[in-house]
Amino acid sequence: xxxxxxxxxxxxxxxxxxxxxxxxxxxxxxxxxxxxxxxxxxxxxxxxxxxxxxxxxxxxxxxxxxxxxxxxxxxxxxxxxxxxxxxxxxxxxxxxxxxxxxxxxxxxxxxxxxxxxxxxxxxxxxxxxxxxxxxxxxxxxxxxxxxxxxxxxxxxxxxxxxxxxxxxxxxxxxxxxxxxxxxxxxxxxxxxxxxxxxxxxxxxxxxxxxxxxxxxxxxxxxxxxxxxxxxxxxxxxxxxxxxxxxxxxxxxxxxxxxxxxxxxxxxxxxxxxxxxxxxxxxxxxxxxxxxxxxxxxxxxxxxxxxxxxxxxxxxxxxxxxxxxxxxxxxxxxxxxx
Numbered sequence: 001x002x003x004x005x006x007x008x009x010x011x012x013x014x015x016x017x018x019x020x021x022x023x024x025x026x027x028x029x030x031x032x033x034x035x036x037x038x039x040x041x042x043x044x045x046x047x048x049x050x051x052x053x054x055x056x057x058x059x060x061x062x063x064x065x066x067x068x069x070x071x072x073x074x075x076x077x078x079x080x081x082x083x084x085x086x087x088x089x090x091x092x093x094x095x096x097x098x099x100x101x102x103x104x105x106x107x108x109x110x111x112x113x114x115x116x117x118x119x120x121x122x123x124x125x126x127x128x129x130x131x132x133x134x135x136x137x138x139x140x141x142x143x144x145x146x147x148x149x150x151x152x153x154x155x156x157x158x159x160x161x162x163x164x165x166x167x168x169x170x171x172x173x174x175x176x177x178x179x180x181x182x183x184x185x186x187x188x189x190x191x192x193x194x195x196x197x198x199x200x201x202x203x204x205x206x207x208x209x210x211x212x213x214x215x216x217x218x219x220x221x222x223x224x225x226x227x228x229x230x231x232x233x234x235x236x237x238x239x240x241x242x243x244x245x246x247x248x249x250x251x252x253x254x255x256x257x258x259x260x261x262x263x264x265x266x267x268x269x270x271x272x273x274x275x276x277x278x279x280x281x282x283x284x285x286x287x288x289x290x291x292x293x294x295x296x297x298x299x300x301x302x303x304x305x306x307x308x309x310x311x312x313x314x315x316x317x318x319x320x321x322x323x324x325x326x327x328x329x330x331x332x333x334x335x336x337x
Contacts, residue, residue, distance in 0.1 A: 003076075005174055005207050006038035006061070011070035013056050017281060028281050030056040032231040034070070035307070038175065041201060043208040045222035045239070047215055047254070049277060053231040054211045058179040061209060062096040063087065075174060092122055095168035099180035101160035105152040111138070111163050112148040118170040137166040141196060158189035162196065169200065179211045194221055215255055219243055227251045230280055230288040237313025247310050247320040249293050287318070295319050 013031040030053045038044050046054050059065035061072065063083045072079040074093050082090045098104045105114055115134045119125055125133050135145045141162040152160055161181065168176060178197070182190040198221060200206060212218050218225065219239060226236040227250065235248040246252040253273045273292045278284055284291050290300040299318055310320040317323065 002039055004037040004073075005040045006072065006074055006209075008037070008061070008072040009035050009070060011035070011057070011060060011072065012068045013053075013060055013065065014068045026281055029231055029283070030280065031060070031067075031070075033307075034228075034231070034233055036226055036233065036236060038207050038209060040174070040207055041205045042224070043201065043210055043222045045210045045212060045218040045225045046228060047212055047218055047225060048228035049254075050213065051277065051280065052228040054213075054228060055179055056231075057228075058096060058177050058209065058211050061175075062094050062177045063090055064096070088122065092171045093173060094175045094177065095171065095173040096177040096179060097161070097164050097168055097181045100184050101157060101164045102152055104164050105160060107152050110149050110151055111143075111155075114163065115167045115170055118167050122171050124171065133170075134166075137170055138163075140169065140200070141166045142192075156189075157185045158192060161185065161189075161193055165193075165196065165200070169204075172204075173206065175207050175209065177209045177211070180213070181210075182217070183212070183214065190217065197221065227254065230278065230283050232288060232316060233307060233314070234289065234316045235313060236307075241312055245311075247313065247315040247323050248289075248317050249295050249323060250289050252323070287316075295323065 011031050011034040012029070015028045015030060016025040017028045018026050034053075034057060036044065046057060048054055056065065060067050061079075063079075067080065074082060074090070079090070082093075109117075112131065112134050115137055116130045119130050119133060120127075131148070135148065138145065138147060143159065143162055143166070147155070147159070147163075152163075155163065181197075182193045185193065194217065197208065201208065208221075210218065210222055222239050224237060225239050225242050226233050227248065228234065229250050235242070235246065235251045242251070243255075246255060250273075275292045278288065278291060284301075286302055286304050287293070287296070287300040290296040293300065295317075297318075303318070305316045305318050307314050307316045308320075309315075
C-alpha cells in the first residue's frame with residue numbers, strides 16, 4: 001500500500017484576541033484537533049462555511065503560519081522541524097496557490113520574472129536556462145511564450161491564476177495546497193482551471209489539499225471530502241460514498257443546500273439550519289454543532305463526540321449510525337440551551 005505523503009495529527013491553532021491595557025486577552029481556537037492523511041496523486045477537499053478554519057489550515061500546512069500544537073509529516077519528515085531547519089527545502093515539497101491571483105503576483109514584475117524568481121531562489125537551473133524553463137512551465141499551464149514580458153494588469157483573472165500555478169510548479173512540489181483557487185474567477189474560467197489542475201495531477205502525480213466552499217465544484221475534482229465546522233473535522237470519507245449519504249447532520253444540511261444543475265437530487269432537508277454559527281471564541285460545550293442540530297440531546301451538551309469510523313467514513317456525532325440522508329430529525333424534541 002502506498003505510504004501517505006502528508007500525515008496531520010491533532011493540529012491546533014489558537015489566536016489571542018482582545019486584551020490591551022485594561023483587558024485580558026481571549027483565545028480564538030481556529031483549529032481544534034484536526035487529523036487526516038493525504039496520499040500521492042490524491043485530492044482531499046476541505047469544505048465548510050466561512051470561518052470554519054479552512055484557510056488557517058492551508059496556511060499552517062504550507063508553512064506560512066505556525067501551529068499552536070500538533071504535528072504533521074511531509075514525506076516522512078516532521079513538518080515543523082522541516083520548516084525550522086530547512087525552510088527552502090520544505091517549500092520545494094509544499095506549495096500553495098491562493099484565492100486572489102492578482103494579489104499573489106508582484107505588479108511590478110513580468111510573468112517571466114515572477115516565475116524565474118522561484119527557479120533562482122531554489123537554484124533549480126542555471127541562469128541561461130531560466131527563460132526556456134519558464135516558457136515550458138507556461139506551456140504546461142496553457143499559456144504561450146507571448147506572455148513572458150506581460151505584467152499582471154495585462155492578464156485576465158484566469159491567465160493570472162495560470163501564472164500562479166506555473167510559479168508553484170516551478171519547484172516540482174509533491175503537495176499543492178489550493179486555497180479557494182477559483183472562487184475569484186468567472187464560472188467558465190473556473191472549469192478551465194479545474195481541468196488544468198486535474199491534467200497536471202495526472203501528469204505529475206501531485207497531491208492536492210483543495211480548500212473550497214463551492215461544494216458542486218468539489219465533487220468534480222476530489223477523491224475524498226473532509227467537512228469542517230468551527231475548527232473541527234466533523235465528517236471525512238470517499239467522495240463517491242459521501243455524495244450518496246451523509247452521517248453528520250451538518251454535512252447533510254451543507255450538501256443538501258448546494259444547487260446541482262441537471263441533477264435529480266431530492267431536497268434532503270426541507271428546512272435550513274436554525275440559528276447562526278456560534279462564535280469560535282466561545283463555542284458550545286460538548287458537540288459544537290448541537291445548538292443548530294435537529295438530532296441533539298442532552299448527551300450532546302455534556303459529552304464531546306469523538307471522530308470515529310461509521311459506515312466507511314469518519315464521523316464526529318453520537319448518533320451517526322442512526323442518521324441517514326432521508327431522515328429529517330430524531331423524534332425526541334429539541335435540546336434546551
